[in-house]
Amino acid sequence: xxxxxxxxxxxxxxxxxxxxxxxxxxxxxxxxxxxxxxxxxxxxxxxxxxxxxxxxxxxxxxxxxxxxxxxxxxxxxxxxxxxxxxxxxxxxxxxxxxxxxxxxxxxxxxxxxxxxxxxxxxxxxxxxxxxxxxxxxxxxxxxxxxxxxxxxxxxxxxxxxxxxxxxxxxxxxxxxxxxxxxxxxxxxxxxxxxxxxxxxxxxxxxxxxxxxxxxxxxxxxxxxxxxxxxxxxxxxxxxxxxxxxxxxxxxxxxxxxxxxxxxxxxxxxxxxxxxxxxxxxxxxxxxxxxxxxxxxxxxxxxxxxxxxxxxxxxxxxxxxxxxxxxxxxxxxxxxxxxxxxxxxxxxxxxxxxxxxxxxxxxxxxxxxxxxxxxxxxxxxxxxxxxxxxxxxxxxxxxxxxxxxxxxxxxxxxxxxxxxxxxxxxxxxxxxxxxxxxxxxxxxxxxxxxxxxxxxxxxxxxxxxxxxxxxxxx
Ligand SMILES: Cc1cc2nc3c(=O)[nH]c(=O)nc-3n(C[C@H](O)[C@H](O)[C@H](O)COP(=O)(O)OP(=O)(O)OC[C@H]3O[C@@H](n4cnc5c(N)ncnc54)[C@H](O)[C@@H]3O)c2cc1C
Numbered sequence: 435x436x437x438x439x440x441x442x443x444x445x446x447x448x449x450x451x452x453x454x455x456x457x458x459x460x461x462x463x464x465x466x467x468x469x470x471x472x473x474x475x476x477x478x479x480x481x482x483x484x485x486x487x488x489x490x491x492x493x494x495x496x497x498x499x500x501x502x503x504x505x506x507x508x509x510x511x512x513x514x515x516x517x518x519x520x521x522x523x524x525x526x527x528x529x530x531x532x533x534x535x536x537x538x539x540x541x542x543x544x545x546x547x548x549x550x551x552x553x554x555x556x557x558x559x560x561x562x563x564x565x566x567x568x569x570x571x572x573x574x575x576x577x578x579x580x581x582x583x584x585x586x587x588x589x590x591x592x593x594x595x596x597x598x599x600x601x602x603x604x605x606x607x608x609x610x611x612x613x614x615x616x617x618x619x620x621x622x623x624x625x626x627x628x629x630x631x632x633x634x635x636x637x638x639x640x641x642x643x644x645x646x647x648x649x650x651x652x653x654x655x656x657x658x659x660x661x662x663x664x665x666x667x668x669x670x671x672x673x674x675x676x677x678x679x680x681x682x683x684x685x686x687x688x689x690x691x692x693x694x695x696x697x698x699x700x701x702x703x704x705x706x707x708x709x710x711x712x713x714x715x716x717x718x719x720x721x722x723x724x725x726x727x728x729x730x731x732x733x734x735x736x737x738x739x740x741x742x743x744x745x746x747x748x749x750x751x752x753x754x755x756x757x758x759x760x761x762x763x764x765x766x767x768x769x770x771x772x773x774x775x776x777x778x779x780x781x782x783x784x785x786x787x788x789x790x791x792x793x794x795x796x797x798x799x800x801x802x803x804x805x806x807x808x809x810x811x812x813x814x815x816x817x818x819x820x821x822x823x824x825x826x827x828x829x830x831x832x833x834x835x836x837x838x839x840x841x842x843x844x845x846x847x848x849x850x851x852x853x854x855x856x857x858x859x860x861x862x863x864x865x866x867x868x869x870x871x872x873x874x875x876x877x878x879x880x881x882x883x884x885x886x887x888x889x890x891x892x893x894x895x896x897x898x899x900x901x902x903x904x905x906x907x
Pocket of ligand 1: 476477513514515516517518519520522523524534553554573574575576579580581582583584585586587588589590591635636637639640641642757862863900901902
């Protein structure tokens with residue numbers, strides 16, 4: 435790793451572009467370049483890093499040139515897909531960011547039911563293009579999340595119980611490795627790399643495009659949230675445990691605990707009221723979906739029921755405004771083996787004690803097709819978890835450090851209270867510093883060891899370490 439250099443001691447921008455040479459067609463930004471501050475910002479507004487270079491790549495050749503440029507100068511490398519990871523690993527201080535955000539194209543083959551997706555695309559890009567053909571693949575529940583980081587960590591979402599994790603739908607990837615080579619990884623080409631990419635994160639190279647399997651979905655599906663008052667949490671969760679446990683694979687659901695978000699579709703008098711929501715998406719026919727959610731809709735006295743026939747693409751973007759870019763976020767996460775009465779008590783006791791009405795917890799219902807893939811078929815390790823949970827402390831950019839401390843303390847205390855019930859963790863939900871030691875927990879010893887072997891083959895110098903790092907064996 436290079437010694438820390440200040441922007442003043444680095445060569446002027448024109449010479450740097452010359453150094454990159456004619457092989458780089460994108461934009462190379464320095465601290466003095468117009469657009470530098472916008473380009474170094476990521477989703478989590480609490481991340482404030484100042485890279486020496488941001489290489490905004492327009493294609494594979496640019497990524498190769500940027501990697502070689504950084505390696506020759508021993509610059510630290512960060513890789514940016516959607517820039518959405520809560521830990522902010524997409525940007526580093528002093529080094530070079532390989533920024534794929536200009537590379538957002540999606541090419542759909544409707545007859546073959548596959549799509550190639552570039553490494554800087556967002557899930558809203560994928561849903562938009564695939565739904566034009568009535569197709570979709572498992573992606574994140576927020577449209578402005580990046581495809582690359584999400585896929586490389588596993589990929590959980592509403593379609594997973596029917597169609598598997600995002601990585602279960604990955605057919606091939608084009609990868610720029612640490613020495614600047616371009617390789618194709620699939621079941622037939624570099625199968626060890628292909629295995630590692632399906633859960634092992636950004637440790638093995640820079641993925642410039644992904645090829646996904648697609649499935650018929652919608653375009654109209656039964657989807658949306660039902661909200662109940664916070665006081666009903668224990669009863670709703672006990673009912674949900676039976677309801678979700680008996681649900682068909684078509685029914686994906688996520689529980690959100692916090693307050694009612696101030697979305698235009700929700701009556702204003704309910705905004706910010708402490709509440710939990712069960713958000714469903716049924717990946718089948720509308721009449722079957724209506725039958726599948728009937729019992730949930732009849733349970734208790736909802737504050738508001740927004741479960742209805744919806745456009746799948748619009749539903750996928752429906753919660754985007756609840757977690758905008760620029761707010762400050764701090765996460766804790768765990769997987770759960772189930773929603774026992776004890777777990778439900780902890781959740782009901784902790785979920786509404788945050789200081790900010792924006793803080794929330796989310797619980798994804800796993801199982802179905804996710805659990806039917808053999809444990810070591812991919813590097814995603816949490817296939818037997820019943821739920822993946824994230825506890826998300828949120829505060830506003832202008833709020834004081836007291837607010838930051840309060841939401842951080844809340845998230846930590848919530849996780850601490852769940853300690854006896856923890857069952858692994860989803861690597862993509864890990865936050866920065868105090869989660870650094872949890873990477874092994876996310877993989878377990880066996881998968882972690884195998885990942886370290888693949889790392890040693892494809893990135894022996896650990897050039898790609900600004901991530902949830904796996905060291906070469
Ligand atoms: C509000 C919110 C909602 C979320 N919802 C979900 C969800 O529904 N399902 C889910 O599974 N996850 C979800 N996540 C977690 C998400 O999977 C991770 O944050 C993921 O890292 C985002 O990907 P990105 O490309 O935007 O990441 P970035 O921040 O751009 O990158 C994170 C890391 O990924 C690696 N990386 C990025 N691009 C590449 C590339 N092209 N090649 C190689 N490595 C790369 C790098 O190591 C980088 O440090 C959510 C996150 C947030 C903040």
